[in-house]
Amino acid sequence: MADPVTSDPSAADAADLDATAAAARVRSTGLRGVGQNLMRLRELSVVLVTAVLFAYFAIGQGSAFTGKDNLGNIANYTSAAAIIAAGEVMLLVCGEIDLSAGMTFAMTPILMMLLHNNQGLPLGIALVVALLVAAAFGLFNGLVTVLLRLPAFITTLGTLYLVHGLTLKVAGSHPEPAPTDGTFVQVFASQSHWWSEIVWAIAIVVVMQIVLTSTRWGAYTIATGGNYLGAAEAGIKVRAMKIRAFVITAVFAGFAGVLDGIHTPQSFDPNAGGNDLMFTAVAASVIGGTALLGGSGTVIGALFGALLLGILQDGFNIKGLSVNTFIMVEGIAIILAMVLNTQLTRFRRGARAE
């Protein structure tokens, strides 16, 4: 008799990473147990691939790869993408996406400098105001998508052009010099330490990972993407969850733009970041194990996804391989990660026809 409730005596104990759960000797049937373990491996696999790649280039290229300057290059590439991805993951988890993040990345620091130089605002205040403007664009994305029920793909495509045009208009399409010293620079992205930007990225990623896994905000974001109607029926403010994710993504993108401009080129280019960076952030999220289907995701995974892409690009560069090869490999990596994601999800769900 097909009785799914009585537990199968041959069921294997689920290898549970959680001590509490393990203590309770919870059980899972064999096939599902394996599926769940593979799910955990999914996050692990990007970490492993990243480590292997790092070792490969470190051994092959030596100090050209492991030198301070080069680590700085990788760290910078990773940081900007990872900070934006921290927002994009929240969006992807609740079933949305922001294509305009790369443009917000360029707009925010320029706005900050204009407020500082032309309006005489202290840098700290100018930063807050510029981030508020970024947040306003995020709010706009959210309101239009959620209330007018436009696909986020369309809304944020529009915002992408809107923000880009606005940036070029106010900046006159030439780079704005970034501040080079003072407390502001020391706090946000000291130029004398190669790690000063990635520290911010790691902090943001860790905080957002905790938010996603251990707070109501995270649980409701997952619920919103996992079962929109059901979450609404349970009384969760699903629309607010989505709007919040749009706002946070825009703010992170803007903040990343400020950090990145101070740290490396020491100037703010209105053409910085752009769609390339936005797609890198989305690619990092996907490679890290966040499905585009909504309902699940990992911010830490996205950080490693970004790191993986950073190492790959940098390593290819040092080896003298053309950037075109990197772009091709990036494409294959995205498709592979996506196939892995969906296949694992299908495998996990497959046993149960709803």
Added chain:
Amino acid sequence: MTAPRDPSLTDEAAPAAVRTEGLAKRFGTVTALRDINLRVGHGEVLGLIGDNGAGKSTLVKILTGFHQPDEGRVLLNGEPVELRSVQHARSLGIETVFQDLALVNTLPVYMNLHLNKEPRIGPFLDKRRMRAQARRYLDDIGISIPSVNAEVANLSGGQRQAIAVARSVYSDAKILLLDEPLAAMGAKEGGIILDLVRMLRERGDVSIIMIVHNYAQVFDVCDRVNLLQHGEITLDKRTEDTSVEELLDLVATEYRTGGKFAAGRGQYLSEVRGDGTPGSAA
């Protein structure tokens, strides 16, 4: 069979736990409900029956604050209330098991059991407590789930149903709305849910509205039964005053009249009401 109960529980003079006056709900051109006057006494179990699309879920969704009625009002303990949201209804003691269960596949069992009322330590979810409570709830009910950490997607229909029911039962609900809590359940699990309802009924501190398709189950646990047809209540009787045969007969009449005549539905409604006024829509 229904045991005789304290008549004061359903005394028409006492304010009902839930009452509706002239509720109507339209979705575009579809009239899902019209002129619904429903009444559930304190501690009473009301069975709501009717064909697919009759409007049962819509009625429940109004009572839980998910939909707002186009006309009419809801009264709790005689006080008119405007149920603004599910949150708001819950704060007034109304809990619901939705037909689609409102479970999130990608969240584990223990999170689903506490969805939107998670205990916290500061800003953080108190997962330890959620897991412990989840285990206790499920043990109490007698439903076995492989692990409270399992994602809901991995569970059977019956197990999912049990989680949704447990979620509502283990709240401080004064009014419990169950939309087909027995669908997709095997005999054993269905029995467990019916036992739960019986237990709550014995305790008498919760009023329950339960949508059921199986008439035998209605007579098993309900004090009263309302038949909903095309958005209107066409029968409201205590279970001891009616029978499976009467209900079947009413529904069968609908098929005969509804199928044959252009004005079948109106005719049929005036028939069951016995008041000669045809229904308002064609």
